[in-house]
Amino acid sequence: MVKINLLPHREEKRKQRKAAFYRLLAIAGVVGLGMVIGVAGMYAAQIATQDQRNNFLKAENGKLDAQIKEIGNLRQEIEALKARQQAVEDLQSDRNQPVYLMDELVRQVPEGIYLRSLKQENQRVVISGYAQSNERVSELLRNVGNNSAWLERPDLIEIRSTTLGQGRDSKRVFDFTVNVGIKRSREKDAAAKPSGQSAASAAKKL
Template identity: 55%
Template sequence: MILINLLPHREERRQRRKKAFYAGLGVSFVVGLVFAGLWYLVLQQMITSQQERNAFLRAEIAKLEEQIKDIATLKAEIDSLKARQKAVEDLQADRNVPVHLLNELVKQTPEGVYLTTIKQDGNVVGVTGIAQTNERVSEFLRNTAYSSTWLEKPDLVEIKAANLVTAGREQKRLFEFSVRVSLKRSPESAKQDGGIPATPGGAASAPAVKRS
């Protein structure tokens, strides 16, 4: 019977396996380091590219902010020019308003009504006068409310009876009245004024307007 000792062979095989295991670990470590280095380089490249994009965006945003400032300045200048143009148009329109106002009062004042004072304050015109009867004052109010292209919203402030001495030394019972009326700008009145839309303003006074 032949006896074979296998212990040295098994020990040698264990040593070979151990060396192969350590060699595998070393190779894996090296491969891991290589992959980690490559990934680090890729990340650095991505970070650099993103920083370049951010710098480009900041530069473009700065340019846009400058353009926005220029646009705001231009808008302010345009608004200023529009305000000046409107002021000129208002002045041109207001220049003719007293004439239209007097013509309209003459047209709408009924017989038996005498206007003694006319005062304009912005869009409101104050009128005082003397009427033969209350009905004449009512007619004046109706005319300015419904028949006028320049006057609207008449408001009777006061009316009272008064005994006045005429030129022939004769006393007559008349009615003193005070009315407020608003100016308006209708399409017809705008055409009469040359088609310039504006708001009447300023102050005007005139001598008595007499209708008899």
């Protein structure tokens, strides 16, 4: 017996295929939306983690900046204390400078020179006097510049010919003014160290 399907089967199959396509499309949309939400959540979690790290680094940097500022303040206080300590030491050492000055002048002033006045301003001393000749003044400058442990950097300010006395007792001399520096104890010790070290190294070589 032959069966004949009189229903519009082609139209029915077309509707079934269209319904299946829509179902697949809906499933794909749901899956895609889920993937997008998952990826977005993963990125959001990574961004939140990175924000936490950034906030932690900012907080630590703030602490370091505060510590650096504190260290800078401590350094300034230390430098100020060192400066005060050095000033006190300089004041104590400067009390003996007149003694060192007079002792050095006795050692370094050659014969034929008469000192008339001394005036000290800080670490410079103005020396005025009379000399028998220009050579005597030059010798004084050489002695102070090369042979003195306490005096340094001599500078001839003025020298002029003048006459002392009257009549037969008058003498032609040279009136001079010299400016010299006087060292502090620490400067003298610092200048003496290199020579002492070189002598010690030379002795080791021998």
